[in-house]
Amino acid sequence: MRLFHCACGNRLHFGNTRCLSCGRALGFDPARRAVVALDAGADGLWRAPGGGGQRYRNCANVVAASCDWLVPAESGDALCLACRLTDTIPDLDNELNRIYWGRLEAAKRYLITDLLRLGLPLADRWQDPQRGLVFQFLADADTPEGPQQIITGHAGGRITINVAEADEIHRERTRIALGEAYRTLLGHMRHEIGHYYWMRLIEGSPWQERFRALFGDEREPYEQALQRYYQFGPQGPDWAVRHISAYAASHPWEDWAESWAHYLHITDALETAGVYQLTGMPQAGEDIEQLLERWHQLSEALNALSRSLGQRDPYPFKVTEPVAEKLRFIQEVVGAAGSSGGAAS
Ligand SMILES: [Zn+2]
Ligand SMILES: [Zn+2]
Ligand SMILES: [Zn+2]
Known part of the structure; x- marks a missing residue:
């Protein structure tokens, strides 16, 4: 498994859901095979700082199965690739x-x-x-x-x-x-x-x-x-x-x-x-x-x-x-x- 980095520079591990340094929410983007730092937008969607404008939603299993994977905002799927x-x-x-x-x-x-x-x-x-x-x-x-x-x-x-x-x-x-x-x-x-x-x-x-x-x-x-x-x-x-x-x-x-x-x-x-x-x-x-x-x-x-x-x-x-x-x-x-x-x- 790779290591990942928060927008603040902090080192992140697969499965981390919050950066302990800057407090940002985190999610896993399977398309990039990466844990990404997230900023909440006014539209209720997540954005990855410096991530080229990609917007995300949480997987619908975020609470039920503690799933930390992300779904692209434009996707019609409620669940992530894994769920x-x-x-x-x-x-x-x-x-x-x-x-x-x-x-x-x-x-x-x-x-x-x-x-x-x-x-x-x-x-x-x-x-x-x-x-x-x-x-x-x-x-x-x-x-x-x-x-x-x-x-x-x-x-x-x-x-x-x-x-x-x-x-x-x-x-x-x-x-x-x-x-x-x-x-x-x-x-x-x-x-x-x-x-x-x-x-x-x-x-x-x-x-x-x-x-x-x-x-x-x-x-x-x-x-x-x-x-x-x-x-x-x-x-x-x-x-x-x-x-x-x-x-x-x-x-x-x-x-x-x-x-x-x-x-x-x-x-x-x-x-x-x-x-x-x-x-x-x-x-x-x-x-x-x-x-x-x-x-x-x-x-x-x-x-x-x-x-x-x-x-x-x-x-x-x-x-x-x-x-x-x-x-x-x-x-x-x-x-x-x-x-x-x-x-x-
Ligand atoms: Zn951070
Ligand atoms: Zn999921
Ligand atoms: Zn077998």
């Missing part, structure tokens, strides 16, 4: 659901900045009613037919997330029960969007054969593969060498989604580190070996620093040679998709 991608939310009469929904939208906004950063193509359900990207955040419920459990996952452009994932205690308990090294809301978002881009960029494309050579044949029955994984764990003595995580060893689709999530983790963290001049910024088309070499050094230091503060390793993974090959492929796919116009609109 428009959600079509189902849990019952907000339940106070916990309101808190969980806010956390999920915050993680989703961060995810959308990844897509903007990489210039990835994005179509919503209005642009592509069959396979456009849409999110639904649902809670487990008791129905007349019995308890209904919400499974987090992706199907045909629709990403479903169980709102309980936004409950830190539930999430940590699940992480331990499943033996996972890492479980976060942003991680869920980056994983599920990986399934979306597999459908958009790999399925039926010229990439498909190389995908199968690297990740395996996705025609392997999916439900059975997951059942086997949850019953017996990852298969094969060398699964840890061939995959970034245990779950990645469950099925080629999950291997892709896990690897994709790591590509987003690594390139975003390297951009952040580059902004703070800890290492070089990731470059488009940069050799993956160089990029991963920098990541290796950085993540080792990051883990050590975290231990100095009595915290868990933030990156408890090892990028092996076979995993690096998968990341190289993802970088190629992202590069080709990003250069073909891209940029979420």
Whole structure:
């Protein structure tokens, strides 16, 4: 993530909503991929000082979901680019659901900045009613037919997330029960969007054969593969060498989604580190070996620093040679998709 600057010169971070130096309101403009300082106009619209006369409105979810993203004043949309991608939310009469929904939208906004950063193509359900990207955040419920459990996952452009994932205690308990090294809301978002881009960029494309050579044949029955994984764990003595995580060893689709999530983790963290001049910024088309070499050094230091503060390793993974090959492929796919116009609109 980049750093931003207020009109007064103060440094701003993604998610800041008010400048602590000059007191200006702040908002995120996805078209500029920037946090911008705002002055209120007499017409009730926001203006960015020195921003070339661009006027903005707040996203209509500014209160309900604490959304700090902006909508251009001339736009007919009430909701921002990120909020428009959600079509189902849990019952907000339940106070916990309101808190969980806010956390999920915050993680989703961060995810959308990844897509903007990489210039990835994005179509919503209005642009592509069959396979456009849409999110639904649902809670487990008791129905007349019995308890209904919400499974987090992706199907045909629709990403479903169980709102309980936004409950830190539930999430940590699940992480331990499943033996996972890492479980976060942003991680869920980056994983599920990986399934979306597999459908958009790999399925039926010229990439498909190389995908199968690297990740395996996705025609392997999916439900059975997951059942086997949850019953017996990852298969094969060398699964840890061939995959970034245990779950990645469950099925080629999950291997892709896990690897994709790591590509987003690594390139975003390297951009952040580059902004703070800890290492070089990731470059488009940069050799993956160089990029991963920098990541290796950085993540080792990051883990050590975290231990100095009595915290868990933030990156408890090892990028092996076979995993690096998968990341190289993802970088190629992202590069080709990003250069073909891209940029979420
Ligand atoms: Zn300021
Ligand atoms: Zn919004
Ligand atoms: Zn998955």
